[in-house]
Amino acid sequence: MSLRILALDTSTEACTVALLREDEVIERHEEAGRDAALRILPLIDSVLAEAGCQLSELTVLAAGIGPG
16 A cells, blocks of 8 residues: 555645655645634545545544644
8 A cells, every 4th residue: 555645734824635655745825714624524525536435445534633
């Protein structure tokens, strides 16, 4: 199985999702403000769909833990 890391960050006004698959990075970034909870799942779905990857195929889940 190849390395697949899904990284999430909603610790600021921005909402960012990135998938590292071998040597390729697929990412989405939106200025979501207080709507990050509403935007994060569609961004995850978009990144996974572009990569042709399922949640069950992820090797690591990383989350940014910032202020607030």
